[in-house]
Amino acid sequence: MKTGYTIEGKETNNIEDNSCLAYSLIDENGEVYFVRRGTFGTTIGQFLNPWGIYYNPGDEKKFNSAVGKRLYEYNKVSKSVYELYSKFLQTKNEVYLNQAQRNL
Numbered sequence: 205m206k207t208g209y210t211i212e213g214k215e216t217n218n219i220e221d222n223s224c225l226a227y228s229l230i231d232e233n234g235e236v237y238f239v240r241r242g243t244f245g246t247t248i249g250q251f252l253n254p255w256g257i258y259y260n261p262g263d264e265k266k267f268n269s270a271v272g273k274r275l276y277e278y279n280k281v282s283k284s285v286y287e288l289y290s291k292f293l294q295t296k297n298e299v300y301l302n303q304a305q306r307n308l
Contacts, residue, residue, distance in 0.1 A: 206227055209225060209226045209227070211223045211293070222264050222265045225289075226239045226286060226289050226293065227278075228286060237281050237285070239278065239279060239289050240276040241276065242275065242276055243268075243276065250305070251305060253301060255298075284307055285304045288300045292304065
């Protein structure tokens with residue numbers, strides 16, 4: 205089973221959608237969590253913040269052919285980081301984003 209959160213902070217089962225920023229899935233090893241993080245430029249290593257100063261609408265879809273990566277790709281994270289980031293998406297409170305980044 206797959207559950208994700210969109211830019212609007214809403215739950216979704218369609219993790220293939222570009223607006224999905226974080227998702228969890230259940231596999232043979234238990235539940236696994238993923239969050240989108242920057243891969244190059246000023247956002248490298250940062251979680252995607254749709255209300256931040258470095259975000260431009262459509263960044264979640266961008267692909268850099270020179271690097272061969274998307275601007276934001278899913279990275280495996282712990283349950284606590286996933287929960288904090290999901291809470292940030294739901295509330296738009298950057299305290300949760302900062303805590304999630306510190307817990308990496």
